[in-house]
Amino acid sequence: MGELLKVENLNVYYGSIHAIKDISFHVNEGEIVTMIGANGAGKTTTMHAISGLKKIRSGNIHYEDKLISKMDAYKIVSLGLAQCPEGRRVFSGLTVQENLELGAYARKDGREAIQDDFDMVFDLLPRLKERRNQMAGTLSGGEQQMLAIGRALMSKPKMLLLDEPSMGLSPLLVKEVFKTIVNVNKAGVTVLLVEQNAKMALNIADRGYVIETGNITMEGKASDLASDPKVRQAYLGGVKKKGLACLPLFMYDNPRLDEYRYRNRDSRRFT
Amino acid sequence: MQFLTYLVRGISLGSVYALIALGYTMVYGIAKMLNFAHGDVIMVGGYVVFFAFCKNGFNPWISVLIAMGACMLLGITIERVAYKPLRGTPSLAVLITAIGVSYFLQNGAMLLWKSDPKSFSSIVGINGLNLFGGKLQISAETIVTIITSIVIMIVLMWFVKKTKPGHAMQAVSEDRGAAQLMGINVNGIISLTFAIGSALAAIAGALLLSSYPTLMPTTGAMPGIKAFTAAVFGGIGSIPGAFLGGILLGIIENLSKAYISTQLSDAIVFLVLIVILLVRPTGLLGKKTTVKV
Ligand SMILES: Nc1ncnc2c1ncn2[C@@H]1O[C@H](COP(=O)(O)OP(=O)(O)O)[C@@H](O)[C@H]1O
Ligand SMILES: [Mg+2]
Numbered sequence: 158m159g160e161l162l163k164v165e166n167l168n169v170y171y172g173s174i175h176a177i178k179d180i181s182f183h184v185n186e187g188e189i190v191t192m193i194g195a196n197g198a199g200k201t202t203t204m205h206a207i208s209g210l211k212k213i214r215s216g217n218i219h220y221e222d223k224l225i226s227k228m229d230a231y232k233i234v235s236l237g238l239a240q241c242p243e244g245r246r247v248f249s250g251l252t253v254q255e256n257l258e259l260g261a262y263a264r265k266d267g268r269e270a271i272q273d274d275f276d277m278v279f280d281l282l283p284r285l286k287e288r289r290n291q292m293a294g295t296l297s298g299g300e301q302q303m304l305a306i307g308r309a310l311m312s313k314p315k316m317l318l319l320d321e322p323s324m325g326l327s328p329l330l331v332k333e334v335f336k337t338i339v340n341v342n343k344a345g346v347t348v349l350l351v352e353q354n355a356k357m358a359l360n361i362a363d364r365g366y367v368i369e370t371g372n373i374t375m376e377g378k379a380s381d382l383a384s385d386p387k388v389r390q391a392y393l394g395g396v397k398k399k400g401l402a403c404l405p406l407f408m409y410d411n412p413r414l415d416e417y418r419y420r421n422r423d424s425r426r427f428t
Numbered sequence: 429m430q431f432l433t434y435l436v437r438g439i440s441l442g443s444v445y446a447l448i449a450l451g452y453t454m455v456y457g458i459a460k461m462l463n464f465a466h467g468d469v470i471m472v473g474g475y476v477v478f479f480a481f482c483k484n485g486f487n488p489w490i491s492v493l494i495a496m497g498a499c500m501l502l503g504i505t506i507e508r509v510a511y512k513p514l515r516g517t518p519s520l521a522v523l524i525t526a527i528g529v530s531y532f533l534q535n536g537a538m539l540l541w542k543s544d545p546k547s548f549s550s551i552v553g554i555n556g557l558n559l560f561g562g563k564l565q566i567s568a569e570t571i572v573t574i575i576t577s578i579v580i581m582i583v584l585m586w587f588v589k590k591t592k593p594g595h596a597m598q599a600v601s602e603d604r605g606a607a608q609l610m611g612i613n614v615n616g617i618i619s620l621t622f623a624i625g626s627a628l629a630a631i632a633g634a635l636l637l638s639s640y641p642t643l644m645p646t647t648g649a650m651p652g653i654k655a656f657t658a659a660v661f662g663g664i665g666s667i668p669g670a671f672l673g674g675i676l677l678g679i680i681e682n683l684s685k686a687y688i689s690t691q692l693s694d695a696i697v698f699l700v701l702i703v704i705l706l707v708r709p710t711g712l713l714g715k716k717t718t719v720k721v
Binding site: 208209210229230231232234235239240242246247248249250251255258259260262263264308309312 | 592595596598599602603605606607608609610611612613614
């Protein structure tokens with residue numbers, strides 16, 4: 158159970174904006190680690206720094222003892238480090254099947270192994286199988302999230318980075334997604350889960366980090382964080398907030414609401 | 429019968445536009461930029477075929493293959509040297525650079541090959557058709573051009589829709605970041621796109637000059653602009669759209685030359701384009717670009 162991912166003194170800028178301020182954290186093999194924080198705290202930036210989509214200013218990122226912080230994003234995938242990005246970003250003009258095939262784009266272990274993983278993904282996410290010939294753009298939000306997870310799994314990752322997989326989903330679907338994440342982890346995939354939905358995330362995680370305006374302000378066992386008064390106050394609805402929880406359930410999966418939710422993410426914290 | 433003759437000539441010219449437009453549309457669809465130097469790649473391809481085939485008597489197939497290879501290298505080099513450093517900058521900067529590359533190629537050709545027109549001889553070695561007792565003559569160049577453009581369009585559509593690199597191209601076109609997360613080498617895919625577009629330009633050059641045999645450094649400029657128009661007309665980014673736009677543009681141009689006015693034909697072509705774009709801003713077969721949340 159060594160360290161699979163190790164981030165040391167990471168600094169990331171957007172122009173002159175110092176978005177990530179010298180943070181360090183690590184993920185051990187086999188763990189689910191969550192990084193929780195409010196909108197704009199720097200979670201996505203951290204994810205992109207790890208996957209190579211965002212160039213970093215300074216610091217080191219090691220994956221399996223390899224320095225990956227200077228590697229091209231497309232090469233990092235082949236090392237077994239996959240990312241399921243925020244907002245799903247499925248390829249809407251391609252079918253479900255083709256999206257999954259692209260997930261396996263960089264693999265070189267042969268058709269049969271890839272076919273096995275197709276079966277595994279369809280087992281895990283049976284809804285995708287029914288819709289395999291449908292254009293990804295016509296899927297509902299929940300189905301797109303499942304596809305994004307399935308697509309990341311098709312690269313046969315040792316470690317999976319998930320960026321707010323619960324965003325814009327109904328409570329029922331959120332549960333389903335989190336159940337899937339647990340199953341993926343049980344299948345041997347190490348998980349780094351970024352969430353605003355702190356309650357659910359801390360529930361399934363082994364350890365957690367709290368990120369605020371580019372700094373890691375707290376870290377520890379997930380159960381300890383979940384009972385920490387400060388965390389409860391800020392992230393677990395210690396303060397009652399007006400949210401979308403009052404909307405009728407059928408409205409949750411309406412894609413036109415996604416943007417609205419995206420902009421009001423802070424008010425979507427679970428209560 | 430006169431009408432049919434004009435129509436067939438229009439389709440023939442339109443097929444050349446279609447071939448060039450396919451290159452424009454591929455590059456636009458995947459690299460999201462207008463490569464205004466595309467027409468001048470045609471000219472370079474034309475010169476390569478001219479020297480290989482007309483001057484040195486190479487087999488026409490071999491000559492076109494050499495030209496395709498040369499243009500692929502040229503296209504990839506242009507992208508690497510001129511466009512890649514500008515990725516992520518405002519598209520206006522890229523556009524101006526493309527115009528610069530276009531002039532660079534024209535002036536380079538002038539230096540290398542002088543500006544006097546060269547007389548191209550047709551690469552098509554078969555006979556034309558005589559229909560209706562000689563009333564309708566279809567030249568061999570016309571037949572070859574039309575068939576070539578249809579075959580290439582079908583192959584391109586198959587390639588993009590059915591093959592792994594084709595799917596990677598679609599992924600890059602939709603979302604470069606997500607494509608990288610799949611392990612797709614975005615730079616490689618963009619190079620591939622430029623290579624394909626430039627190879628098509630070489631074929632288009634050889635066929636264009638077989639029908640219209642005057643070769644000069646500026647030979648590619650006008651067909652390039654027309655083909656760009658055709659691509660927009662059909663819906664830029666769409667492969668069948670580029671084909672349809674090219675054919676229609678050729679027909680409109682030839683018919684208005686025949687029946688309205690030789691001088692005004694280009695103006696009429698652009699008038700039709702403007703009307704179409706007013707009615708359908710995305711072009712005939714263009715998709716609405718979906719705005720992502
Ligand atoms: N493309 C960008 N350009 C400039 N600033 C950005 C960009 N993306 C994010 N930021 C800024 O970086 C900070 C962290 O953003 P982000 O990583 O998206 O946060 P989170 O994922 O936690 O919501 C925010 O202050 C945000 O405004
Ligand atoms: Mg984010």
